[in-house]
Amino acid sequence: xxxxxxxxxxxxxxxxxxxxxxxxxxxxxxxxxxxxxxxxxxxxxxxxxxxxxxxxxxxxxxxxxxxxxxxxxxxxxxxxxxx
Amino acid sequence: xxxxxxxxxxxxxxxxxxxxxxxxxxxxxxxxxxxxxxxxxxxxxxxxxxxxxxxxxxxxxxxxxxxxxxxxxxxxxxxxxxxxxxxxxxxxxxxxxxxxxxxxxxxxxxxxxxxxxxxxxxxxxxxxxxxxxxxxxxxxxxxxxxxxxxxxxxxxxxxxxxxxxxxxxxxxxxxxxxxxxxxxxxxxx
Numbered sequence: 001x002x003x004x005x006x007x008x009x010x011x012x013x014x015x016x017x018x019x020x021x022x023x024x025x026x027x028x029x030x031x032x033x034x035x036x037x038x039x040x041x042x043x044x045x046x047x048x049x050x051x052x053x054x055x056x057x058x059x060x061x062x063x064x065x066x067x068x069x070x071x072x073x074x075x076x077x078x079x080x081x082x083x
Numbered sequence: 084x085x086x087x088x089x090x091x092x093x094x095x096x097x098x099x100x101x102x103x104x105x106x107x108x109x110x111x112x113x114x115x116x117x118x119x120x121x122x123x124x125x126x127x128x129x130x131x132x133x134x135x136x137x138x139x140x141x142x143x144x145x146x147x148x149x150x151x152x153x154x155x156x157x158x159x160x161x162x163x164x165x166x167x168x169x170x171x172x173x174x175x176x177x178x179x180x181x182x183x184x185x186x187x188x189x190x191x192x193x194x195x196x197x198x199x200x201x202x203x204x205x206x207x208x209x210x211x212x213x214x215x216x217x218x219x220x221x222x223x224x225x226x227x228x229x230x231x232x233x234x235x236x237x238x239x240x241x242x243x244x245x246x247x248x249x250x251x252x253x254x255x256x257x258x259x260x261x262x263x264x265x266x267x268x269x270x271x272x
Contacts (some may be wrong), residue, residue: 021100024119028213030182032136037136040137041182075130076128077127078126
């Protein structure tokens with residue numbers, strides 16, 4: 001699955017990117033992005049993340065707390081959940 | 084005056100533009116990016132992302148701090164216009180750019196739409212698990228004036244019951260608190 005064009009551009013020369021702040025993604029593009037974030041921070045696939053989200057089973061550390069990146073990554077993944 | 088716009092996409096864009104203007108004028112030149120699902124464009128997620136589409140905390144030089152911001156937003160019809168509902172937010176201060184590193188401090192909100200059974204204060208602040216031992220000249224919990232927003236008696240009661248295990252006087256404590264909060268809202272107008 002491919003990331004959207006805006007996210008495949010080369011690294012910008014400055015942190016200003018005023019032309020691509022609003023990015024509308026197809027379901028396929030959004031799944032690729034969720035997958036990239038889930039693998040980077042949670043060590044699981046995007047599909048497994050969505051399954052855990054539906055079942056309300058967060059990934060936790062040995063003290064029972066959600067992993068730090070769980071919240072931010074799920075806030076993106078929830079765009080894929082149907083009402 | 085509430086924030087409204089003609090379309091759902093417009094109201095989301097106005098809010099995102101407001102956040103980026105404020106950030107860019109006061110703190111950092113990085114910009115929040117705002118993602119929409121094309122088939123469900125009234126729902127958006129907003130954060131700082133790198134060019135691979137991975138969420139990051141951005142540096143705040145020359146300090147050691149990094150800032151991550153996440154908003155989940157819903158545009159809702161209001162008459163002929165659209166208003167905005169914040170479903171969840173996270174403002175976190177980290178010591179690295181990785182959002183996988185536990186934040187030193189985080190200001191967060193969880194709406195009833197996201198978790199109707201959330202028993203804790205919906206607006207809350209939390210610290211790194213080692214915050215006390217990690218206290219230093221640049222981050223002392225006894226010296227910093229950490230912003231919280233208004234804290235009501237209902238918030239304090241909810242904190243005592245849900246976090247500190249103080250036994251409530253009734254099993255309907257949450258409903259009682261909600262009724263009290265509703266009464267306060269009516270008084271405020």
